[in-house]
Amino acid sequence: MKISIERGTLLKAVGQAQSVVERRNTIPILANVLIEAEGDTVSFRATDLDIEVVDKAAAQVERAGATTVSAVTLNEIVRKLPDGALVQLADDGASGRLNIEAGRSQFQLATLPREDFPVMASSEYHANFSAPAPVLRRLFDKSKFAISTEETRYYLNGIYMHVAEVDGGKVLRCVATDGHRLARIDTDLPAGAQDMPGVIVPRKTVGELRKLLDDDEASIAVSVSETKVRFATPAITLTSKVIDGTFPDYTRVIPVGNTRKLEVDAAEFAQAVDRVATVSSERSRAVKLQLDEDRLVLSVNAPDSGAAEEELAVAYGDEKLEIGFNAKYLLEIASQVDRENAVFMFNSAGDPTLMREGNDTSAIYVVMPMRV
């Protein structure tokens, strides 16, 4: 194999691939990236056996071929090369080394045979559809904060992407919960998605996927089977196993009868929560909300370290209510609101509270109160 490629293009492709590679590996080849050159493209493939990323880039291919080298080392080398440099990658097959040349810099990296590199088995996908990057970005960005880290409830360690019915119509929905808060985000069902099986997309995959979604103009091809999910742009293909488990019936969790309505400017609310929570050093800082006629008093009382209180003007017309929440959870859901006011729907101090943005029910959040 012998190729020449521009440093910036190479850095982008290798960088994308190497982030999948686990830093601590017991199988040496999993630390490597598989480089394959053919025609006028070169592809970089990396895997942790659960996720596989293939990143294609244009290159001048003098001699087709393939080899594997340490993903992290290659990435570091390319990162340190001067911008605009032309990089040549060549292996002669005999020395077991990959030569990298750029300007007056030369490197030789140890290789492992390409035959040893595990390539993820291809799968038959039940549904194929495409969605604009901003649509997927909203679905995953607004739900990922609620993903659980509890290993025992492994089926919560991801985002449940599935087709749901709303008012007789169908939507594409993402749900995540850790038992304390829940996010449920809907979008119009893309053509071709109606037969999609519900899948739990693992947290790491969500993180890798996010890197494909920055380009507002991009369209993402999504393929889903019972066991795998694939997201692809023309340059990058991300394939991931999904979590083998059953996502709990979250619909029972979403309160429908909450009648006490609070409307508040989300940014003001978040800043106030953040300020009063400063006095508590507890792991789970509890913030008390006292609601009265158009008035909200936020307070924290940490016996060992101090107390804080702040009053906000809000829209509230129901009976007085005192309810406590974990400050971190409140901040996280408040920061999901970006256009209109945050609307909280309460029942009692012991029941789950619902939050949405204005009257938009395509993104709703549920948070469990805390005893204060």
Add this chain to the structure above:
Amino acid sequence: MDCDAFYASVEKRDDPSLADKPVIIGGGRRGVVSTACYIARIKGVRSAMPMFQALKLCPEAVVLKGRMEVYTAVSRQIRDLMEELTPAIEPLSLDEAFLDLTGTERLHGTPPAAMLARLVRRMQDEIGITGSIGLSHNKFLAKVASDLDKPRGFSVIGKAETADFLHDRPVRLIWGIGPAAQASLDKAGIRTFSDLKRWDRDALSARFGAMGERLWHLARGQDRRRVQRNAPVKSISNETTFLEDTASAEILDGHIWRLSEKVADRAKARNTAGLVVTLKLKRANHRLLTRQSQLTDPTQIADRIYRTARELFNIVGDEGPYRLLGIGLSHLTSAEGADLSGDLLDPLAGQRARAERATDAIRNRFGSKAIVKGRALR
């Protein structure tokens, strides 16, 4: 201060008919001796000895399961007496503690030796438990001294006589030297403190690593460790060795519940809660399996510990059979921030927690057996 055959002494105090009988405290046929009274010790019974062996040596022994809650209460009474001497107390267990009496002579107007003599006298008169005292200029020697003439011992090792005292003593006196360390010392030809003293510092470090440095100091009767008040408890755990190895999910479930309840009781008693639940299983072939899970918020509720441990058990992926099961709670914090938040996916968890609190209240009034879960009877 080290109590004499503590558990057995408490039992003899509470049941005078046991006074002249050999008494062993320990668990079951497969268990080990946790304490043997001095009469049983004459027959050769020792702590940590397997029960069947103890009963071979002393078939007439009265074997009792032990009443932890009583021992804990008595330990607390002793602690109160010790606290009148000094606030610097480092408990090693329920029946043993280091007391730092530095500077207390001016406070009490009496030298430490006299205060300690008064302490053991009061323990015997007011609580009915005897103890042995070892008084010296550091923890290592105080511990050695306390074992010198048990029971009702009182030994002092002064600075001036330290070197003479240690000279011919075996190095196994050092607390923490187990059979493995003993074997490697034997290999190096080190049996007594005088053997140890002949080694130079670098050679000891080279041969024994970090322990070498410590050995060099101990050989000279030096120990710079301080008496640490209330060394923080890092975890709470309970385990049980089964009468017979088992792979039965139902039997194991009963053990998981009972142990979770014990751990929760201890957490509640200390007013702490933990964030990490550990399940420990020992297979019949003695291979140890441990699994941990971090919760989203700390707990002291037996029901939550149990459910987490059950989930861990479900994902262990090993058929057993097992000989031992243990439950632990770690990353301890104050109970203030614990169990404040409900679980969306388990709406009944809050009710179960309230039921548990109510159960606790009933037990506090009517005893620990007043109300139990059916699961505990498995």
